[in-house]
Amino acid sequence: MAILPITVYGDKILRQKTQPVSSVSDELIVKIKNMIDTMHNARGVGLAANQVGFNKSLFVVDLKGVDGYEKFKPMIFINPELLLQSDEKVVIEEGCLSLPNLRAEVERSKMVKIRYLNTDEQLMELEADDFLARVILHEYDHLIGKMIPDRVNKEMKAQLQAELKSIKKRKVEIDYPITQL
Ligand code: ZN
Secondary structure, eight states: OOOOOBOOTTOGGGGSOOBOOOOOOHHHHHHHHHHHHHHHHTTOSEEEGGGGTOOBSEEEEOOTTSTTOTTOOOEEEEEEEEEEEOSOEEEEEEOOTTSTTOOEEEEEESEEEEEEEOTTOOEEEEEEEHHHHHHHHHHHHHHTTOOGGGGSOHHHHHHHHHHHHHHHTTOOOOSSOBOOO
């Protein structure tokens, strides 16, 4: 088990589009396990590869700690592709391990259909709604270099500026390892 430092707002890798995974090697499996440990350690519900400085198209999700999802097992999405997003949108308050302590209301589709590879390199399709859809859309955003501030309206973005600045300077109190300046 290894806990990796989490990249935070201002780290360039979070703004880069990630590269597709070409094959699921043993090395990649180790990386994925470390990502899951890192997510659990930070009590997150999702973590994208570029949030641990790894420029690959993959993310992990675990909703076990969320009410109603107690039986959830960690899920791994490799080279995900969004097939469908519902027209019906919902506004939910979100946080992000790369934006420590920041919360913002974000509007996203209520339902999503996604295609991805599992760790056995099988092509999978999943239709998700509500909280799982929310987390999938948030993590997918990371893989294309987008974050919460890109998904809120202008007024909200303006309100977040001071907080974003503090995060960039690492002037935040958190209990999980992050990258240093
Ligand atoms: Zn995030």
